[in-house]
Amino acid sequence: MQEPTHGGPRRLVHHVRAGDIEHGGLASAQIKRQLSGLGVAPQDARRAGIIAFEGEMNLVVYSTNGGTITVTVSEKLVDIEVADEGPGIEDIDLALTPGFSTAPSWARELGFGAGMGLCNIQANADWFEIHSHIGSGTRILCRIERRRHDASGHRPTTRT
Amino acid sequence: MNLHEVSRLLEGSILTESRREDIEIDRAYAVDLLSDVLALTDERTTLITGNISPQVVRVADILNVIAIIFVRGKRPSDSAISYAETLGIPIIWTKKTMFETCGLMYANGVRPCKNRPMAAPEG
Secondary structure, eight states, X not given: OEEOXXXXXXXXXXXXXXXXXXXXXXXXXXXXXXXXXXXXOHHHHHHHHHHHHHHHHHHHHHOSSOEEEEEEEOSSEEEEEEEEOSSOOSOHHHHTSTTOOOOOHHHHHTTOXXXXXXXXXXXXXXXXEEEEETTTEEEEEEEEETTOOOTTSOOOEEEO | XXXXXXXXXXXXXXXXXXXXXXXXXXXXXXXXXXXXXXXXXXXXXXXXXXXXXXXXXHHHHHHTOOEEEEOTTOOOOHHHHHHHHHHXXXXXXXXXXXXXXXXXXXXXXXXXXXXXXXOOOOO
């Protein structure tokens, strides 16, 4: 879904259902295409697509009631927010450790649960924040500086 | 090697109708876990996988993967094949194992794609 704007930043909002494995990933593929259509460089659209996909599959596999992916595109930035209302992450540092996963067996059988989801999100963002509280949910905020990607650059992380 | 040559080498079939047999397959990445696929940094790679979940073609789309090879006789759904068709991503289907597929392709000049470096194991 693309909300109408008048020359300012464009805001794309996608709702994702919990447990909907059949459609999981479609929103992210659409986001990548929408960004390309808005003139975002292919490299940046790809990075945004990866962030959105990992966020989307986290909503499908882990969230209680699904959640929302909101992408805001401005002249210099692509901001991506992935938000749900629970269950929340118990130990964020552990969740950010490559290889750590709490994916249920049904998700692992489908090829999820490599424990790289949040790492991939972080690696593709120029700026990354994660806020999560048991019972109230998780909010991941990512920023891509358009066409200024440096794969080896340091990317600050905030967690609460 | 081009797509047609790879398909013959693997005794496979090209499942997509717009077969794009002339596209060059020079790099590949073999994996079943989707998050590992998403760690790929190389856009011109071919994906070798035994994972036939609906997400595989979506991931390939997001990453600009140029072709997908499904191994171990794992056949993707018709809807996944149609989706790949609309995206212009050709699909090869082979009964060979992932190990055999990789070995044959490597022996015929296909090389690993560049990937984001992972942390070295401890010890």
